[in-house]
Amino acid sequence: MAVHAPFRLLLVRRLVSICTSSQRHSGPEDGLVKLSTSRRQTRTFSTAAVKRNDNEGDTSDSSPPSTELTFRQALLSKRRRPLSPLERISGLLPRDALSAEVTQLREQDQTEPGEDANTRAEEPNTSACHQEERPPLSTLPRERPPLSTLPRERPPLSTLPGESLLTFGELLVAECRRRRVEFRKMFQLQAGGRLQSSWGIVLHEDMVGQHAGRFLKTSMGVSIFIRRPSLEDYVLYMKRGPAIAYPKDAATMLMMMDVTEGDSVLESGSGSGAMSLFLSRAVGSKGSVLSVEIREDHHRRAALNYQRWRSSWRLRRGEEWPDNVQFHRADLGAASPLLAGRGLHAVALDMINPQMVLPNVIPHLHPGAVCAVYLANITQVIDLLEGLRCSALPLLCERIIEVPVRVWAVGPALQKDGRYRTRMAPIQDADLRRGDETSDDTGREETTTEEVPVPVPAFGSIPYMARPHCDQMSHTAFLVKLRKCVR
Template sequence: MFLRFPCVHRLVSDCMLTPAHNKRRVLLVKLSKSCTVRCNSDEGQTNPPHPGSEQASRQSLLSRRRRHLSPLERISSLLPQEVLSPEVEQLREQTRQEQDGDARRDFTQEKSEAGTVSKLEDLETHVASDAAEVPNTHEEDILPGESFLNFGELVIAEYRKKIRVEFRKMFQLEAGSRLQSSWGIILHDDIAGQPAGCFLKTSRGVSISIRRASLEDYVLYMKRGPAIAYPKDAANMLMMMDVAEGDCVLESGSGSGAMSLFLSRAVGSKGSVLSLEVRKDHHRRAILNYERWRKSWSLHRGQQWPDNVEFHNADLCTASPLLSGRAFNAIALDMIRPHLALPTVLPHLYPGAVCAVYLANITQVIDLLEGLRCRTLPVLCERIVEMPARDWLVAPALQKDGQFHTKQAPTPDEDETDRETEENTYDGGSPPFGSVPYIARPHPEQMSHTAFLVKLRKYRH
């Protein structure tokens, strides 16, 4: 019998190393006869665990990955703990640890895969549900003529951390699209229908302000080819030229279309703007930016933006046929060498009107003045100016814990007890007016130099 079961013979030999094991030799021989039958039957009689429980998943994984046991492992699993030798106990413990480790890894992997699938299926629902909960807008809070954000409008999304702008983006509302940022996602469908100037929460719970893009925002964030005329310079040029509704204005150097838009709004539906650009790519970009703004503005206002700008791809120095029979109330030049074009355009400018020139370098200003001197043109240089814009940071002084600092009035005549009582009157709420000190300093990010503006006025001999 022991010849047919060498593993049993080795187990019996191990057990005989101690006197206490000699009494159980007969038991080992009897168990060896039926070990194969009993082990096979035990494998198929495991009670099924409760379905849906964590234990059921673990045992199912164990059953799927269970390997065939050797005769030594089968016999040792049937014997009591005190009968086994240290070598057999070590072997059985090692096998149990391997099985538990495999089952634990498989169970963790199965749970992670199930969670991943669930997250992928519920992604859109999760993003939509985590969007900002905007308080209900009562009908009495809606002002007369107020309109809500619509698809197709240009919108500005902005996130400020304390007093610093961390994120700002201009985009067009489109159905099914989403606003993506480092602070989370907002669906365009959740933005449409909201009032302008609202705050919406991203998928990460960060509040971002949503508002309509103004003309200033648009010219700063629109797609551009060459450098634009910045709003501060365009506003000063409009003041120099004294542009009013119904005027006819000539512009040379359409660029990206920024100055064309400002002139279009200034002259209104009764006026007109003739804009010339020598480069074809800049000419196309100016037209696209102009039409895009008109479309967004009409969706907001419910009426069309005046189609009063006439774009031409031409050189002003050789554009006499385009100017023939026209007269202009003002001229805006954004050119590298404007002194070469002045003899062509000045005959079409009303006497006493202004030609405003936009120049990037002071050397260009010198060339312009030298050209006026050599040609003796009937214009007077009234002003050469640079328009700096200096931003400032002004904010209440805060302590490290976020509380407001409070002003401490000098009280040399009071005793220490009265002073402590006065300092402790602040309960952490909003301090009274005039009691909080402010910190004011220039903004670290300045626009610096943009251009020189030259004001030329035509006179009659």
């Protein structure tokens, strides 16, 4: 530093003398003109750099700008260190006013080891180019509209012979099982409708055109199983007035009566229409069911449930459900005109006092046919048997049963942390005896048998647990089987 200080002081004096001599030869006006010209050239260069990048792809009409950099442009690009006094003074002077020594020194200070002046000079202009190349806001992609407003274009789904895709008007059942919480709901597909649950919603439009029996995602990302309801599902989740004959009891009654296609069956007590639907399917298109109900609200509800199932079946299968049920609002105890000229293959009674109508019904029942009675409590069963004894009807009481259904929970055994258990090898009796002998020989030292995992079988090594399910169906009814006899 001590050696270079006198040399730099000499350069400063030399620059001052050059400035003084140049001002003598040219007036102050010329100096200002040259200074303004150099500044204009600097601005022109930065603008040209932007234009060059904007028109980068067009090389036919535009010529590449000059890559020669002035000292002022190099100083603008050097942002890493502050300017020295020599650079400040020399930057204010035009290039032709400097001596050869000063020009050489300035070029040495401008170029640093490992860097290119052209690269440093183009850095700020490059950033400016990127700012100019940004597209306007009008061309930027707008926010995506909600999924419900987008057109849904799905590829055509392949179907099996006889299979139909979901369509509006059908009845569906949605199920969601997460651990022990169950969600099950029956609904009808409608335009603009949506399935609501605690785990989000599913638009009805997303179900139309899909296969039945598949999982769909809700708005919260939860999978819900969508399927068509069976007749058992329908009678359990349809709108009710009175209590229904549960499917387990209805199926047992059908077996008692041995109902087949083409039979003529009488039902007393339409209720909500559950037993009417089971009888309708059993007798088929060649048979007939006469359903009698004394209450107006029950009669109306049973007829509506029956027609709703038929409408859904037509959309589901493309064919009509047999229209073989006749609903009548009447008192069976005084309904002799309804039964006139009829021969019955079976009778199903769901009444509080069935013994009061049996004298009018049994004459129309075929010999050897069965009358199945659905009673809610054992007291009604006792009253029925006492009525049969007093009236001396030609009926044999063959069976009084209760149909229990016990639901079981069977699944892989889990630990408390939620992981599956591992099946362990059973300890053989020989190993136990060998362990006892070892303990006798060694005193009271305890011996432990290492648990050896069982080799993985063909279908895994996770043990299963099986126990009665915590949710059990309570008592429903007693079924009495009465058979007509000839005495």
